[in-house]
Amino acid sequence: MLLPQVLGKCYKRTVKRKKLEGENRLSSETLTERLERFVITGQEEAAEKTAIEILNACMDPLEVIEENLFSAMKFVGEKFEKGEYFVPELLCAAAAMEAAIRVLTAEMKGESKEKLKAKKIGRVVVGTVSGDIHDIGKNILALLLEVSGFDTYDLGKDVDSMKFIEKAAEVQANIIALSALMTTTRPAQKEVVEFLNEMGLRGKYVVMVGGAPTSKEWAEEIAADGWAETAEQGVKLAQTLIRER
Amino acid sequence: MGAYEMSGEESLKDSRRIWERFLERSSRFWDVVKSIERGRVCLENDFDLKLLTPALREVIKAHGIKHDPEVAIPADDSLADDVYEAAVELCLKVGAYVTDARRHIRFEEKDIEDALEQSPAELTFGEASDASVMTPRKVEDRNPPFCMFGAGSPVSEDIYLAVLRSYAKERLADTFSGGIGLNSVNGMTIRGGSPSEISAAILNAILTRQAAIDVGRPRMGIHNVIGSAESTAAIIAANRPEFGIRKTDGFLVASLPELKTDYERLNKVAHLLSSGNIIGALYGPIMGGYSGGPEGTAVVTVATALQNTLIYQPHYHMCFPLHITHLCNTVQELLWVISMVGQAISRNTHLLMAVAGELASGPCTDMVLYEAAAYAIVGTVSGLNLMAVEVAKNKYLDHCSGMEARMAAEAGHAASRMKREDANELIKEILKKYQDRIKDAPVGKSFRECYDLKTIAPSSEYSSIHNDVVMNLKNLNLEI
Numbered sequence: 001m002l003l004p005q006v007l008g009k010c011y012k013r014t015v016k017r018k019k020l021e022g023e024n025r026l027s028s029e030t031l032t033e034r035l036e037r038f039v040i041t042g043q044e045e046a047a048e049k050t051a052i053e054i055l056n057a058c059m060d061p062l063e064v065i066e067e068n069l070f071s072a073m074k075f076v077g078e079k080f081e082k083g084e085y086f087v088p089e090l091l092c093a094a095a096a097m098e099a100a101i102r103v104l105t106a107e108m109k110g111e112s113k114e115k116l117k118a119k120k121i122g123r124v125v126v127g128t129v130s131g132d133i134h135d136i137g138k139n140i141l142a143l144l145l146e147v148s149g150f151d152t153y154d155l156g157k158d159v160d161s162m163k164f165i166e167k168a169a170e171v172q173a174n175i176i177a178l179s180a181l182m183t184t185t186r187p188a189q190k191e192v193v194e195f196l197n198e199m200g201l202r203g204k205y206v207v208m209v210g211g212a213p214t215s216k217e218w219a220e221e222i223a224a225d226g227w228a229e230t231a232e233q234g235v236k237l238a239q240t241l242i243r244e245r
Numbered sequence: 246m247g248a249y250e251m252s253g254e255e256s257l258k259d260s261r262r263i264w265e266r267f268l269e270r271s272s273r274f275w276d277v278v279k280s281i282e283r284g285r286v287c288l289e290n291d292f293d294l295k296l297l298t299p300a301l302r303e304v305i306k307a308h309g310i311k312h313d314p315e316v317a318i319p320a321d322d323s324l325a326d327d328v329y330e331a332a333v334e335l336c337l338k339v340g341a342y343v344t345d346a347r348r349h350i351r352f353e354e355k356d357i358e359d360a361l362e363q364s365p366a367e368l369t370f371g372e373a374s375d376a377s378v379m380t381p382r383k384v385e386d387r388n389p390p391f392c393m394f395g396a397g398s399p400v401s402e403d404i405y406l407a408v409l410r411s412y413a414k415e416r417l418a419d420t421f422s423g424g425i426g427l428n429s430v431n432g433m434t435i436r437g438g439s440p441s442e443i444s445a446a447i448l449n450a451i452l453t454r455q456a457a458i459d460v461g462r463p464r465m466g467i468h469n470v471i472g473s474a475e476s477t478a479a480i481i482a483a484n485r486p487e488f489g490i491r492k493t494d495g496f497l498v499a500s501l502p503e504l505k506t507d508y509e510r511l512n513k514v515a516h517l518l519s520s521g522n523i524i525g526a527l528y529g530p531i532m533g534g535y536s537g538g539p540e541g542t543a544v545v546t547v548a549t550a551l552q553n554t555l556i557y558q559p560h561y562h563m564c565f566p567l568h569i570t571h572l573c574n575t576v577q578e579l580l581w582v583i584s585m586v587g588q589a590i591s592r593n594t595h596l597l598m599a600v601a602g603e604l605a606s607g608p609c610t611d612m613v614l615y616e617a618a619a620y621a622i623v624g625t626v627s628g629l630n631l632m633a634v635e636v637a638k639n640k641y642l643d644h645c646s647g648m649e650a651r652m653a654a655e656a657g658h659a660a661s662r663m664k665r666e667d668a669n670e671l672i673k674e675i676l677k678k679y680q681d682r683i684k685d686a687p688v689g690k691s692f693r694e695c696y697d698l699k700t701i702a703p704s705s706e707y708s709s710i711h712n713d714v715v716m717n718l719k720n721l722n723l724e725i
């Protein structure tokens with residue numbers, strides 16, 4: 001039984017929510033629809049404010065994250081795959097989603113946080129290899145992995161081979177994903193696999209590779225577990241490799 | 246008398262004079278380098294999403310630039326001029342981002358005007374009877390394109406010289422490139438930033454000059470001595486007369502996408518300004534990336550040309566706009582981009598510009614020859630010169646040969662007698678031959694499988710495929 005003070009607080013929030021909805025909505029847009037719109041259109045500040053309103057309206061943050069935020073990002077991801085949205089739209093939408101998630105998870109109870117964490121498919125450490133400063137493909141992959149249910153740790157570009165392994169150990173990753181855009185830097189992908197072998201850690205992690213000069217034959221040559229030509233294929237590959245483990 | 250033989254005071258005057266002469270030749274470059282220190286501190290992500298993206302959307306909207314999925318080669322001069330004007334505005338709004346300095350620098354309109362005016366209007370590669378001259382072209386120019394032959398696939402060291410010869414021996418090659426990726430040196434894998442990269446660059450230079458000698462064109466121009474991904478140290482190591490490299494040979498300096506640079510690239514320019522070699526500015530804006538769709542990619546490509554003219558002081562430009570997933574520029578949208586870039590640049594500047602064909606399929610397939618023809622026709626009619634061609638997405642070992650470059654050059658030469666409208670109708674027919682196969686483009690055969698390693702001639706199979714494609718193109722009214 002909730003205390004009258006809490007009940008009263010929620011009632012006041014409900015009245016306030018309806019008033020806000022009446023003032024700021026497009027036709028009959030609900031708060032969650034508005035949040036989805038701001039994520040899809042990449043409006044970070046507006047998404048953050050709407051997330052606060054959602055909390056004030058006593059809505060379940062876990063439900064909003066799972067049903068509204070992830071579906072908004074899935075919509076954006078599909079548009080990107082069709083070539084209707086491009087990298088800026090993808091990144092702005094992701095920034096808006098993250099801003100909303102930060103607000104919503106701050107108010108989440110421990111049990112809900114555990115539920116959210118448990119729904120993660122796996123943990124991926126991703127980066128562009130040592131000596132390589134190209135990162136567009138890697139950025140897209142990291143983003144799509146995140147919205148597909150992976151916990152993603154993006155190490156950035158020009159990442160030392162040992163750093164991938166150290167981070168994977170730190171976060172107990174399942175997958176190490178390596179991107180290279182030049183023939184002269186793709187040997188670093190082979191180096192990560194060699195380091196894992198020599199440290200007796202090869203069986204602990206799935207290694208997937210990608211990037212312009214890489215191919216299925218290259219992945220086989222260096223004994224990686226898989227290769228993907230595009231970021232979208234990378235997500236499917238990660239899902240398959242996790243299932244097979 | 247050398248400086249070291251003079252008295253102390255005289256040698257000081259002489260070295261000062263040498264230094265001042267060097268600075269004078271490259272004063273604009275050093276002004277840009279100095280300006281980096283005064284540039285605004287900025288995060289890379291903010292440059293991409295808060296500066297470049299909104300500015301690009303704004304200029305596209307303001308100039309009403311729209312891609313037509315039915316027309317790869319628009320015959321609309323005002324559209325080309327709109328793309329150019331949009332690019333100038335973008336260049337002025339956005340400037341350049343220097344990644345390792347974390348600074349953003351801006352330019353004035355006068356900077357762009359001065360840089361364009363001072364750009365060379367003619368460029369000689371090679372020497373004596375092997376020399377060739379690159380000139381700017383116009384839209385529907387009846388002069389054939391300047392054809393720079395080369396590729397970017399990794400190639401095994403045992404056949405590297407043979408592959409290079411296959412490009413150098415082609416009669417339509419005005420220059421050729423050593424930028425094909427040597428895959429190993431003495432069995433050692435080449436790793437960027439390591440001594441293996443240095444040894445590979447040296448061997449690359451030596452073998453490229455050897456290839457020219459072997460085909461009877463000893464002083465032929467090498468437009469790019471080593472791969473553009475190589476470090477400044479590799480360029481310096483390879484750039485020596487005893488390896489056969491001359492001032493009439495060049496090196497490409499690649500930009501970072503989009504509209505970015507860094508000290509590594511600037512170091513290359515500093516060295517090349519000192520050595521006196523030909524500097525090529527290389528850039529491949531990515532459609533689907535920060536450039537957005539075809540409209541943005543066309544504008545960003547032209548803006549990069551202007552920005553690179555300012556920063557790198559190149560003698561010539563080589564662009565290769567690219568599709569983010571297909572990794573080629575032979576789909577309709579990218580052919581449109583190539584055409585718009587060519588028309589915009591050639592109508593408004595005298596920049597020496599070539600477009601590099603990026604083909605999805607591999608050697609010894611009909612598809613690769615159709616792709617080569619398509620991009621070459623579009624580039625030629627739109628006022629560009631040609632860099633022919635990178636094949637099979639540069640992914641597969643030994644998958645490249647002079648035959649693909651030959652096809653592109655033949656088509657380009659034939660297209661120099663065409664009007665845009667006629668070329669557009671031809672492109673529509675050629676696209677039908679391959680566009681629906683782009684996603685699963687055939688890798689084709691390796692050089693060993695489709696060339697005779699002794700005679701460096703295409704196999705009878707490849708020759709037959711070439712003949713069939715040429716016949717089909719003739720039936721489509723290309724006077725090849």
